Amino acid sequence: MMKSKVMTIDPIQLTNDGGVKVAKAMTLIAWVLLGIGVAMFLMTMSNFRDSNLGLMVAIGFVIAGMQVYGLGTFVNLISTKSNRND
Helix, strand or coil, rough: CCCCCCCCHHHHHHHHHHHHHHHHHHHHHHHHHHHHHHHHHHHHHHCCCCCCCCHHHHHHHHHHHHHHHHHHHHHHHHHEEEEEEE
């Protein structure tokens, strides 16, 4: 019989290696979401009402972009701090 090897991942090592890459990817995603939101907002702002679904979705994209950008900044700060402690 063959013995199977169990591969473990150290969370600290994973953060040190990929934290900056994740932060950059999240920043790119945030800018894309923000751009989609602004474009949709400009296309649908003529009918400025709460019943305008396109406008509400555009505002959601803008808010989501800001949230993703904040999370990406947080990941970058945490990975930078953990790299300094090593």
